[in-house]
Amino acid sequence: MRAVTWQGKRNVSVEEVPDPRIEQPTDAIVKITSTNICGSDLHLYETLGPFMDRGDVLGHEPMGIVEEVGSEVGDLKVGDRVVLPFQISCGHCWMCSRGLYTQCETTQVRDQGSGAALFGYSKLYGQVAGGQAEYLRVPQAQFTHIKVPEGPADDRFVYLSDVLPTAWQAVAYADCPADGTLLVLGLGPIGDMACRIALHAEPGRKVIGVDLVPERLERARSRGVEVIDLSEHGDDLLEVVQGMTSGRGADAVIDAVGLDAHGSPSAKFAQTLAGLLPDAVAQPVFKTAGVDKLAAFYSAIELVRRGGTISLSGVYGGTADPLPMLTLFDKQIQLRMGQANVKRWVPDILPLLTDADPLGVDTFATHHLPLEEAPHAYEIFQKKQDGCVKVVLHP
Ligand SMILES: NC(=O)c1ccc[n+]([C@@H]2O[C@H](COP(=O)([O-])OP(=O)(O)OC[C@H]3O[C@@H](n4cnc5c(N)ncnc54)[C@H](O)[C@@H]3O)[C@@H](O)[C@H]2O)c1
Ligand SMILES: [Zn+2]
Ligand SMILES: [Zn+2]
Numbered sequence: 001m002r003a004v005t006w007q008g009k010r011n012v013s014v015e016e017v018p019d020p021r022i023e024q025p026t027d028a029i030v031k032i033t034s035t036n037i038c039g040s041d042l043h044l045y046e047t048l049g050p051f052m053d054r055g056d057v058l059g060h061e062p063m064g065i066v067e068e069v070g071s072e073v074g075d076l077k078v079g080d081r082v083v084l085p086f087q088i089s090c091g092h093c094w095m096c097s098r099g100l101y102t103q104c105e106t107t108q109v110r111d112q113g114s115g116a117a118l119f120g121y122s123k124l125y126g127q128v129a130g131g132q133a134e135y136l137r138v139p140q141a142q143f144t145h146i147k148v149p150e151g152p153a154d155d156r157f158v159y160l161s162d163v164l165p166t167a168w169q170a171v172a173y174a175d176c177p178a179d180g181t182l183l184v185l186g187l188g189p190i191g192d193m194a195c196r197i198a199l200h201a202e203p204g205r206k207v208i209g210v211d212l213v214p215e216r217l218e219r220a221r222s223r224g225v226e227v228i229d230l231s232e233h234g235d236d237l238l239e240v241v242q243g244m245t246s247g248r249g250a251d252a253v254i255d256a257v258g259l260d261a262h263g264s265p266s267a268k269f270a271q272t273l274a275g276l277l278p279d280a281v282a283q284p285v286f287k288t289a290g291v292d293k294l295a296a297f298y299s300a301i302e303l304v305r306r307g308g309t310i311s312l313s314g315v316y317g318g319t320a321d322p323l324p325m326l327t328l329f330d331k332q333i334q335l336r337m338g339q340a341n342v343k344r345w346v347p348d349i350l351p352l353l354t355d356a357d358p359l360g361v362d363t364f365a366t367h368h369l370p371l372e373e374a375p376h377a378y379e380i381f382q383k384k385q386d387g388c389v390k391v392v393l394h395p
Pocket of ligand 1: 038166257296340
């Protein structure tokens with residue numbers, strides 16, 4: 001089959017790879033019809049190379065039709081239309097029974113000290129072949145699927161794999177009062193969708209979005225978000241936000257940027273160094289150094305009001321990142337974070353994927369491209385060219 005493979009820093013290619021096959025009775029094979037590129041894929045493309053091998057198949061936001069099933073996949077049947085959550089979880093362990101699917105004890109990647117295995121997300125998360133491909137092997141398929149109805153086009157449902165539950169969890173964890181101000185850093189797919197969800201939940205709420213890409217700012221503005229252009233307010237962001245929040249700061253801040261934030265020169269050296277070393281040397285360096293570019297997280301700490309909440313959905317990776325503990329403690333900041341527990345939120349989200357499409361999922365993608373054009377798609381998504389905000393690939 002054809003699949004998008006990682007080949008090196010800023011280098012992906014579409015290659016012929018072996019067809020996946022059923023290996024365990026709990027496996028299913030899904031023929032992929034739509035498969036997105038995520039901001040998380042850009043971390044693999046740019047920074048997390050030491051944890052990738054050439055030829056690794058990328059992708060964790062796929063949907064399609066069940067082609068083949070093992071003998072222990074519950075009620076999943078050949079022909080079912082399914083979205084695949086980005087995490088692989090069993091549905092019955094101690095963590096899964098508490099809705100903490102990203103911590104699944106059946107699939108935890110213990111040799112890396114990581115939580116549940118993820119599709120297409122490096123050795124840190126189990127080096128499982130991803131879904132930017134014609135076919136995908138789905139482990140723990142009895143639980144790792146979301147059945148969706150026939151009828152609407154894929155765009156209606158494909159964001160259930162990641163964008164919708166991630167943005168939903170970000171808003172839930174932010175716990176912003178109904179009459180409060182929510183500030184969202186980063187207006188990529190996750191930040192944009194978080195704004196939409198927050199405004200849908202409380203139409204009168206003040207939602208402020210910060211980014212530096214004109215089309216992304218405009219997309220958010222057109223849906224009722226008050227936007228701040230970081231390229232104009234890099235130096236006086238705090239004053240601008242204070243001016244919009246009675247001098248106190250935002251009640252809650254969502255960081256939807258993560259470890260490749262713009263405007264953080266200091267970690268660039270560690271990231272570059274880790275990228276130049278052989279993997280065996282780079283992995284421990286990466287895991288023990290302060291490698292994250294923390295500009296967005298630092299802004300969140302600054303912009304949240306005293307006693308407010310920071311909800312991190314942006315992915316971070318270092319273990320020795322310098323954090324301003326004095327400020328975090330003194331401001332009494334509450335911090336919540338993590339990969340989204342996808343199926344925890346699906347029952348809340350499905351009622352919004354109706355014909356009225358209140359979250360605008362039908363028109364959320366800016367680009368629909370053939371799988372073969374993945375190298376171009378990664379490039380325009382990373383460089384924010386051609387108005388690219390979200391790409392859906394079609395095998
Ligand atoms: N927690 C989860 O389960 C989960 C799931 C999906 C994605 N993510 C993470 O969420 C983050 C966002 O994902 P995305 O798909 O929207 O990615 P994206 O890269 O398209 O969006 C990031 C946005 O942040 C903006 N930005 C960069 N530096 C900034 C700064 N200092 N201040 C404000 N904005 C800044 C960029 O211009 C960009 O628009 C990524 O880190 C991704 O890995 C987490
Ligand atoms: Zn994703
Ligand atoms: Zn489990």
